[in-house]
Amino acid sequence: MADMTREAILEWLRAPQAEALFERARAKRVCTKGRGVFLRGLIELSSICSRDCLYCGMRKSNPRVVRYAMDDETILACARLAERLHFGTVVLQAGECAALWSRERVAELIRRIKGETGQRVTLSLGERSEADTEAWRAAGADRYLLRFETSDRALFARIHPGASESGEHPRMVQLRRMKAQGYEVGSGIMLGLPGQRLESVADDLLMFRDLALDMVGLGPYLVHPDTPLGVDAMQSEVPVSVDFTCRCYALARLLLPEANIPSTTALSTLDPVRGRIAGLSSGANVFMPNLTPAELRAGYQIYPGKICVAAPEADSLAALQRTFAQLGLEQVVG
Ligand code: 5AD
DSSP states (O other): OTTOOHHHHHHHHHSSOOHHHHHHHHHHHHHHHTTEEEEEEEEEEEOOOSOOOTTOTTOTTOTTSOOOBOOHHHHHHHHHHHHHTTOOEEEEEEOSOTTTSOHHHHHHHHHHHHHHHOOEEEEEOOSOOHHHHHHHHHTTOOEEEOOOBOSOHHHHHHHSTTOOSSSSOHHHHHHHHHHHTTOEEEEEEEESOTTOOHHHHHHHHHHHHHTTOSEEEEEEOOOOTTSTGGGOOOOOSSOOSHHHHHHHHHHHHHHSTTOBOEEOHHHHHHOTTTHHHHHHTTTOOEEOOBOSOTTTGGGOOSSTTOHHHHOGGGGOHHHHHHHHHHTTOEEEOO
16 A cells, blocks of 8 residues: 555545545554554744745734744743643644744753653744754754645745745755654645645655655645635635545555654644544544643634634543544553
8 A cells, every 4th residue: 555656546535435545544553553642732832923825824914913922931831731641742833933943942942841841842843944953853852843735836836935936845855854864754735725736635645655754744724814825716626625634644644654643733623523533533643732821822823713722622631532432542652
């Protein structure tokens, strides 16, 4: 299965239904990862962003965002909460802002979190220099998440102001570099972007394998009305649906049997009732509860109606454990 062809992938993306695919992905997941679900505590450090991505509600040109930045003690308190909840890993994510998240400051945060809480540290701080990621690795960072969003270069350039259509995909350059620096590396895409093609999703999935990703994060594109793409009428060949997202989880599981694959917040937002059950039943083995202090969460609306803002209790540990029990899964630390 890991040698799946582009044609076989496209067939699954186009098939009238995909229950057999989900079945295979579930079996593969149990075989390579067991029945455990890893929890990663997501800490959204700041909603200040220097980028203007056309799809993202937190883009710098959106005046309606409540901009905040946590101080180091607040971040440490979030990491201590992850420790108390036995998560094992925290994910430090922020709008891209090198001035706020300087090389030295992030390195010190990594050292403190690891020293004081024993949590592993995953970074998700956007496009950064080789020297930055090198310093953070030396400070003890374990993993880095950077979605390439789409491997369709024309589409990538259209939705990322300043990105060029030619040359190597800037994010793939950074992903390969971080692999060489010894990170576990994660990437992913959005599904249903205006102008996105099924063929390009097949290429994205093959690219996951080509990059030998350790983690794959993908979710539906959710329209944000205060963005240029939110008022773009262009259609997508790629459905925004739980079913289609889960087909991509399943294909990612078969292409990369050992990868850690989260059932994402965007999927839970699209369908608060069925989203994460469907995700964890189609190959996903990770869940990322939001540990950002509740009073700050509204500022981090990359898309509207984010589940952790609309229903903060939805990813409470009790609710999660009920889902896991229902699916014959269990929380594991790692
Ligand atoms: N809908 C869904 N996902 C989004 N992201 C950003 N904006 C949106 C949106 N409107 C995703 C991107 C980014 C990640 C942090 O959130 O894939 O990499």
